[in-house]
Amino acid sequence: MTTTPESSKPGSWRPSSGPTAGPQSVPRASLEESWKNAPGTLSKRGYAWLVLRRLALTAILIGLVAVLLWLLLSLYRPVPVVACFAGIYEAPLLPIPLVHEDAALLDGLSRSDDSLFRSRSISLADTSAELVTANAEAIVDTLAARVAKLKPGGPDKDAVIVWVSMLGGIDTEGRACLIPPGISLAEVSLADGRAITVERLLLSLRRQIADRASLLVVLDACHGRLQWPVGLLDGSFAAAVET
Numbered sequence: 001m002t003t004t005p006e007s008s009k010p011g012s013w014r015p016s017s018g019p020t021a022g023p024q025s026v027p028r029a030s031l032e033e034s035w036k037n038a039p040g041t042l043s044k045r046g047y048a049w050l051v052l053r054r055l056a057l058t059a060i061l062i063g064l065v066a067v068l069l070w071l072l073l074s075l076y077r078p079v080p081v082v083a084c085f086a087g088i089y090e091a092p093l094l095p096i097p098l099v100h101e102d103a104a105l106l107d108g109l110s111r112s113d114d115s116l117f118r119s120r121s122i123s124l125a126d127t128s129a130e131l132v133t134a135n136a137e138a139i140v141d142t143l144a145a146r147v148a149k150l151k152p153g154g155p156d157k158d159a160v161i162v163w164v165s166m167l168g169g170i171d172t173e174g175r176a177c178l179i180p181p182g183i184s185l186a187e188v189s190l191a192d193g194r195a196i197t198v199e200r201l202l203l204s205l206r207r208q209i210a211d212r213a214s215l216l217v218v219l220d221a222c223h224g225r226l227q228w229p230v231g232l233l234d235g236s237f238a239a240a241v242e243t
Contacts, residue, residue, distance in 0.1 A: 077153035078123040083163040085128040086181040133182040148208040168221030168237030176240035
């Protein structure tokens with residue numbers, strides 16, 4: 001019986017535990033960490049570049065948010081409204097009915113309901129308090145000065161509204177005019193320039209805004225039952241304005 005040398009035996013599939021065993025196995029933790037950067041190996045230049053990149057991205061994000069907020073805030077500008085409500089007249093002229101209710105309605109439109117998506121519709125500049133007993137010259141100058149300070153608003157940012165609530169009349173030349181609250185029919189007439197002609201008011205206001213802007217003048221002046229002391233009936237003022 002012949003014996004096979006030890007070296008000619010097929011190798012066992014089990015690893016040998018002796019000192020002459022095959023290649024040593026690498027710990028799994030070492031394999032997992034080998035591809036990672038060890039702490040403290042990032043250079044100063046790389047660290048500075050990382051910080052600058054993060055700062056740049058943060059600045060870009062803040063800039064985009066600021067631009068978005070600016071667009072949202074400038075998307076719509078309320079329509080500016082300059083108003084004058086003449087509610088008090090000397091006898092025999094009578095006060096205009098519901099003038100205070102009209103003023104309250106406009107004031108309500110100029111106030112926001114604290115909703116993000118429902119802002120105020122108009123921005124109101126009421127000159128009634130300072131023009132309670134003003135004459136024609138002061139009224140025209142005050143309204144024109146207020147209009148000159150306005151920025152047109154609305155969807156296209158090109159609209160301005162002027163609301164005038166006064167008694168309407170017709171001067172001796174047949175021109176439509178507004179009777180200021182400071183006038184006294186016992187002392188003056190509508191022929192001496194104490195009243196405000198509609199043409200004069202419109203020209204004075206139109207000169208205060210840009211040509212591209214639209215001017216809407218609301219004249220609450222057709223009060224036939226109140227105009228009889230100056231000899232007017234219903235429809236006389238409106239017909240004079242149209243001509």
